[in-house]
Amino acid sequence: MKRLRDSLMLALWGGFVLWLSFTGQLSTYLHPSLQPYTTAAGVILLVLAAFAVRALLVTPRMHHECCHGHHDHADHPHDGQAGDPAHAGHDAGHLHGEDESGWLVLLFKTLLLLLPLGIILCGQGTKFTMTTVQNRGVVDDLLRLPSAKVSAASAAATASSTASVAATSTPQGASSGAMPVQIIDMLYAVQMPSYREEFEGKEVELIGQYVPLTTGNPKGDRFQAIRMFMTCCAADAKPVGVTIQYPPGVPPLKVPEMGWVKIIGKPVFPMEGGRRTAIIEATKVEECAAPSEPFVY
Amino acid sequence: MLTTPWFQFSLPDFQYAFLSILLEGIPFLLGGAILSGLLEEFLPQSLMTRLLPKNPRTAVLVSGLLGVIFPVCECGIVPVVRRLMRKGLPVSCGVTYMLSAPIVNPLVVLSTLAAFRGQGAWEMTILRFGLGLFVALLAGWVVSYFAPYSILRPGLFAPEEDHHHHGGSGAPLDRLQNAAMVATRDFLDVSVYFVIGAAAASLFSTAVNQEIILPLAANPPLAIASLMGLATVLSVCSTTDAFIAATLTTFPMAAKLAFLVFGPMLDLKLLFLYGAAFSKRFIILLALGLFVVIGLLCWRLALLNLAW
Numbered sequence: 001m002k003r004l005r006d007s008l009m010l011a012l013w014g015g016f017v018l019w020l021s022f023t024g025q026l027s028t029y030l031h032p033s034l035q036p037y038t039t040a041a042g043v044i045l046l047v048l049a050a051f052a053v054r055a056l057l058v059t060p061r062m063h064h065e066c067c068h069g070h071h072d073h074a075d076h077p078h079d080g081q082a083g084d085p086a087h088a089g090h091d092a093g094h095l096h097g098e099d100e101s102g103w104l105v106l107l108f109k110t111l112l113l114l115l116p117l118g119i120i121l122c123g124q125g126t127k128f129t130m131t132t133v134q135n136r137g138v139v140d141d142l143l144r145l146p147s148a149k150v151s152a153a154s155a156a157a158t159a160s161s162t163a164s165v166a167a168t169s170t171p172q173g174a175s176s177g178a179m180p181v182q183i184i185d186m187l188y189a190v191q192m193p194s195y196r197e198e199f200e201g202k203e204v205e206l207i208g209q210y211v212p213l214t215t216g217n218p219k220g221d222r223f224q225a226i227r228m229f230m231t232c233c234a235a236d237a238k239p240v241g242v243t244i245q246y247p248p249g250v251p252p253l254k255v256p257e258m259g260w261v262k263i264i265g266k267p268v269f270p271m272e273g274g275r276r277t278a279i280i281e282a283t284k285v286e287e288c289a290a291p292s293e294p295f296v297y
Numbered sequence: 298m299l300t301t302p303w304f305q306f307s308l309p310d311f312q313y314a315f316l317s318i319l320l321e322g323i324p325f326l327l328g329g330a331i332l333s334g335l336l337e338e339f340l341p342q343s344l345m346t347r348l349l350p351k352n353p354r355t356a357v358l359v360s361g362l363l364g365v366i367f368p369v370c371e372c373g374i375v376p377v378v379r380r381l382m383r384k385g386l387p388v389s390c391g392v393t394y395m396l397s398a399p400i401v402n403p404l405v406v407l408s409t410l411a412a413f414r415g416q417g418a419w420e421m422t423i424l425r426f427g428l429g430l431f432v433a434l435l436a437g438w439v440v441s442y443f444a445p446y447s448i449l450r451p452g453l454f455a456p457e458e459d460h461h462h463h464g465g466s467g468a469p470l471d472r473l474q475n476a477a478m479v480a481t482r483d484f485l486d487v488s489v490y491f492v493i494g495a496a497a498a499s500l501f502s503t504a505v506n507q508e509i510i511l512p513l514a515a516n517p518p519l520a521i522a523s524l525m526g527l528a529t530v531l532s533v534c535s536t537t538d539a540f541i542a543a544t545l546t547t548f549p550m551a552a553k554l555a556f557l558v559f560g561p562m563l564d565l566k567l568l569f570l571y572g573a574a575f576s577k578r579f580i581i582l583l584a585l586g587l588f589v590v591i592g593l594l595c596w597r598l599a600l601l602n603l604a605w
Contacts, residue, residue: 006481017323029317037324044327048484051477058474109489116319116492125312128503132310134301135506144544232537234317235502 002106007052009113014045016117028126030233031297127294128228128237130257133211138226138241140277142187145229145240178205178264183227184296186242186278190269199267204280207262207288210255211241216272221246225263225280230295237295243279253285262288306504314499318532318566319492322372325534326491327484329373333380334480338472342384353389357437360390361430364398371399371535371561372491372570376483379574383454388445392583393437399535399561400429409557412539417550421539424598425557432558432591436583448579450572487573494566498532501565505530511547517599520552521592528560529568535561551599559591 020026021039030038119125139145181204189196208225216222226241228234244263246252255261265282350356369377374395382391399405409422440448467475510523524545533541538560542553563584571580 006485009485010481013323017320020320026320029313029320034321034324038320041324041327044331048477048481051474052481055474055478109485112489112492113485116316119312119316124309125314125316126309128310128313129307131305131307132314132503135305135503137508231540232534233321235314235321235499236531236533236537236541 003052003056005106005110007049007056009110010045010049010052012117013113014042014049016120017042017045020120025126027293027295028234031230034232128234128258130211133226133239133258136238138211138224138239139229140187140241140243141275142191145184145187145238178203180204181206182296183208183225183240183242184229186267186280187240189267190276190278196269200269201266203264203266203283205262205264206242206280207260207291208241209258210261211239212257213243216243221248221252222279223252225261227296228294230297234295240296243277244285245279245281246285247281247283253287255287260288260290262286301506303506303509304504305506306500310503311496311499314503315495318495318498321534322491322495322566325370325372326376326487327373327480329369329376330480330484330487331476332369332373333376333483334476334478336377336380336384337479338476340384345381345385349386349390353387353441354438356387356390357393357434357441360386360393360437361397361434362401363394364401365403367398368402368404369398370402371564371567374398375490375570375573376487379453379487380479380483382449382574387441388448389437389441392440392448393433396436396562396587397430397433400433400558401426402535405535405539405561408536409539412543416543421550421554421557424554425539428554428591428594428598429558429561432562432587432594435590436586439586448575450574450576453574487570490569490571490573491566494532494569497569498530498565501530502532514545514547514549514552517549517551518592518596520548521555521595521599522588524548524552524556525559525588525592528556529564531560532564532566533560549599551595554598555591555595558595559587562591563587 017026017038020029021035021042026035026038179199179202181199183206185195185199186206189199206225208227211224211226213222213224222243222245224241225244226239228237229240230237244265253261262285263280263282264284265280267278267280269276269278271277350359378386378391378395381394382388386394406422406426409425410418412418413421507527510527513519513523524542528538531538531541539557542556545553545556568580568584571583575583
C-alpha cells in the first residue's frame with residue numbers, strides 16, 4: 001500500500017512540476033537560472049515513479065523476505081557511530097505492521113504532501129498582495145537591492161548606450177515613442193550622474209504595479225510604481241519602486257492596489273529628505289495588462 | 298517608526314511564498330535523496346570505515362572539509378547525512394558535515410565574493426568560510442561526547458520497507474531500482490519535514506514586517522542577534538544569501554557575518570528538516586548552541602574590529 005502511495009505521489013509531483021514548467025508558470029515562482037533544475041527534477045520524479053511501479057509489479061515478495069533480521073548497519077567499529085542495534089528498534093513511524101497508528105501517520109504525511117498540489121490546483125498562490133509589499137518595504141535605494149553593486153558596475157560601463165539597454169530590459173516595447181525604461185533604471189540613475197544625464201529631460205515609458213504612497217505625499221498627487229525584484233525565488237522578492245507624480249490638475253487614476261499601470265513622463269532627480277531620489281512627472285497614467293515577465297532580476 | 302503593524306497575514310501571499318520555496322528546494326532535496334540512494338546501493342560500508350581517519354577528532358576535521366570536494370546544499374544535505382550515518386559514519390562526523398557543507402561549498406564561496414564586491418569581499422568570504430568551519434567542527438567535537446541514541450531520531454535505523462539489497466550484487470537494473478527505492482523513500486520522508494519548514498518560513502517571511510529590525514542596527518549585539526533571526530525567518534539558500542546580506546547596509550559587518558554563518562546551519566525550514574534525522578531535544582540544543590556560539594564569536598570579532 002505504501003509503495004502504491006509512493007509511486008502515485010512521485011507521479012503527481014513530477015506531473016505537476018512539468019505542467020508548471022511547460023505552461024510557463026514556473027517563471028512566476030523561480031528565477032530563470034533555477035527553472036531548468038526544477039524541470040529536471042520533474043522528469044526525475046517521473047523516472048522514480050516508474051521504478052516504484054516496476055517494484056510493485058516485479059518484486060512484490062521481496063519486502064517480506066527482506067525484513068527479518070536485517071540489522072547489519074551497526075557492525076561498525078567506530079566510537080559514537082550511528083547504527084547501534086541496542087538503540088535502533090522500530091519507531092512509531094515505521095510502517096511495517098501498518099497498524100492503526102501507522103495508517104494515521106501515513107495518511108497525515110500523504111495529506112501534507114498533497115497540500116501544495118491542492119493549492120496549485122485551486123489556482124491560489126500566484127502573486128503577492130499589498131501585505132507583502134508593506135511588510136518588506138519598497139526599495140528605492142539601489143544599495144538596498146541584492147546584487148545591485150555587481151549590476152551597477154556593468155550598467156555604468158554601458159551608460160553611454162542607455163536607450164539600447166533600456167529597450168532590451170523592457171518586456172513590452174514602448175508604443176508612445178517615449179524611451180522604454182525599467183523602474184530599476186531610475187534607481188541606477190539616482191546613484192550614477194552619468195546614467196542620470198541620459199534620462200533628464202527625456203520622455204520615458206515604464207510599467208509597474210500601483211502602490212499608494214502613504215508618506216511624503218501631502219497633496220495626494222503621488223503614488224509608487226513597483227516591480228518585484230527576484231534573487232532566487234518569489235519568496236525572497238523585494239518590491240523596487242519609483243515615485244510617480246500626476247500632472248497638476250489631473251485627478252488621480254482609480255487603480256486597484258497592485259494593479260498594473262503604464263506611465264509616460266519625464267524623470268527628475270531632486271534632493272528630498274536629505275538624499276537624491278527619482279520622481280517621474282507623469283503626463284499620462286493608464287491601466288495596462290500584466291507583462292509576461294512580472295519580475296525583474 | 299513603523300507605519301504598518303509588525304504582523305499582517307495574507308493567505309494568498311503565504312501560499313505564493315510557500316509554493317516558491319518548495320519549487321526552488323525540490324531539485325536540491327531530490328538531488329540529496331538520489332545521492333543517498335546511490336550511496337546506499339553502491340558505497341560499501343567497509344570503504345567508509347577504511348577512508349575515515351581512526352582518530353575521532355581528525356575524522357571530524359576531515360568531515361568538516363568534505364563539503365569542499367563533495368558539495369551539497371542545505372536542502373539536500375539531510376538525506377545524504379542520514380544515509381551516511383546509516384552506513385556507519387559517526388554521528389559527530391555527520392553533524393559536522395551537515396553544518397559545514399552549505400558554507401564551505403565552492404559555489405557559496407564564489408557567490409559571497411561576488412556579492413560583497415566593494416565591501417571587503419575577501420575578508421567576508423574568508424571569515425565566513427573560517428567561522429562556519431570552526432563552528433561546525435566545534436559542534437562535531439561536542440557531539441562526539443554524547444551517545445548516538447540521545448542525538449538521533451528514535452528508530453532512525455529501523456529496517457526500511459524498501460531496502461532489499463544487501464550490497465554489491467545483482468543485475469544493474471535491479472541495483473538501480475534498489476537505489477531508486479531508497480531515494481524515493483528518503484525524498485518523500487524528508488519532503489514531509491520540508492513542507493512544514495517551508496510553511497513556517499513562508500508565514501514569517503510574508504507576514505512579519507521586516508523593518509522592525511532596522512532600529513537594532515546601531516547596537517552590535519542586538520544587530521547580530523536580529524540578523525541571525527532574520528536569516529532563520531528568510532530561509533534563503535546559502536548560494537544566494539550573500540546577495541541579501543550585502544544589501545543590509547545599515548548593519549555592521551559582524552552582523553552580516555552572523556547572518557551568513559547562522560542561516561545555512563539553522564533556518565526555519567532546516568529546523569524541521571533536521572527532524573528527519575535528529576531528536577527534537579538535540580535540534581533545540583543545537584539551535585541554541587549555534588545561536589549563542591556564533592553570536593558571541595561575531596560579537597568578539599566586532600569588538601576586535603576585524604569584521605566591523
